[in-house]
Amino acid sequence: MNSQPQARVEQVRVLSEDELDEICVAAEQAILDGSGFGWLVPPSRMVLEKYWRGVLMMPQRDLFVARLDGAIVGSTQMLRPPSNNEAQAHAAHLTTFFIAPWARGHGLARGLLAAVEDVARKQGYRQVELDMRATQTAAMQLAEACGFQRWGTNPRYAYVNGRYVPGYFYSKPLLADDDAQEGAPA
Numbered sequence: 001m002n003s004q005p006q007a008r009v010e011q012v013r014v015l016s017e018d019e020l021d022e023i024c025v026a027a028e029q030a031i032l033d034g035s036g037f038g039w040l041v042p043p044s045r046m047v048l049e050k051y052w053r054g055v056l057m058m059p060q061r062d063l064f065v066a067r068l069d070g071a072i073v074g075s076t077q078m079l080r081p082p083s084n085n086e087a088q089a090h091a092a093h094l095t096t097f098f099i100a101p102w103a104r105g106h107g108l109a110r111g112l113l114a115a116v117e118d119v120a121r122k123q124g125y126r127q128v129e130l131d132m133r134a135t136q137t138a139a140m141q142l143a144e145a146c147g148f149q150r151w152g153t154n155p156r157y158a159y160v161n162g163r164y165v166p167g168y169f170y171s172k173p174l175l176a177d178d179d180a181q182e183g184a185p186a
C-alpha cells in the first residue's frame with residue numbers, strides 16, 4: 001500500500017463550495033503562520049470567501065491550486081499586466097503564493113511555479129516576476145533553485161508589527177534567447 005499523499009497542481013476557473021472552504025482554511029493557516037500574502041491576521045471568513053470569488057471573476061488573474069489527496073492546500077495566481085501597460089506587456093507576475101504549513105515539503109510549490117511558467121509561456125509572456133519579504137527563506141530558496149534571478153531590494157517593502165521588512169524582487173526569462181539580454185534605454 002502506498003501511504004504517500006497524492007500531490008498535484010492545476011489551474012482552476014471555478015471553486016465548489018467545498019473547495020472554497022478548503023482554500024479559505026489553507027489561506028487562514030498560512031496567514032497565521034506569518035505568510036499571508038499581505039494579510040497579517042486572518043480576515044473574517046466572509047471577507048476571505050469574497051476575496052477568492054473575486055479572484056475567479058477577474059480577467060487579469062489566473063488561479064492555480066495545489067492539492068494533497070484531492071483537497072486544496074495552497075495556491076498562487078498569475079497576474080497579467082493591464083492593457084494600458086504596453087511597455088510591460090511581456091511580463092506576468094506570480095503573486096499570492098502559499099502552501100498551508102501542514103502540506104509543505106511535497107513539491108507542491110515547485111509544481112505551482114512550473115505550472116505558472118508553463119501557462120505564461122503559452123500565453124506569450126517572455127518573463128515571470130515575483131517578490132517576497134526577505135524573511136521568506138523557503139520561497140527565496142525555491143525561486144533561486146527554479147532559476148529566478150534577484151534583481152532588487154526594497155528596504156521598506158513591508159511594515160509588520162511596527163517595523164519595516166525588506167523585500168526581494170525576482171524575475172525569470174522564459175525564452176532562452178532572453179537570458180543574456182540586458183535592456184538598453186529606449
Ligand SMILES: CC(C)(COP(=O)(O)OP(=O)(O)OC[C@H]1O[C@@H](n2cnc3c(N)ncnc32)[C@H](O)[C@@H]1OP(=O)(O)O)[C@@H](O)C(=O)NCCC(=O)NCCS
Pocket residue numbers: 030035097098099100103104105106107108109110111130131132133136137138139140141142145
Ligand atoms: C515557500 C513555500 C510556498 C514552499 O512550499 P513547499 O510546498 O513546501 O515547497 P516544495 O516542497 O515545492 O519545495 C521546493 C523547494 O523549495 C525550497 N524549500 C522549501 N521549503 C524550504 C525550507 N523550509 N527551507 C529552505 N528551502 C525550502 C527548496 O529549494 C525546495 O526544493 P527541494 O525540495 O529540492 O530542497 C512555503 O514554504 C510557504 O507557503 N511559505 C510561506 C509563504 C511564502 O513564503 N510565499 C512565497 C511568497 S513569493
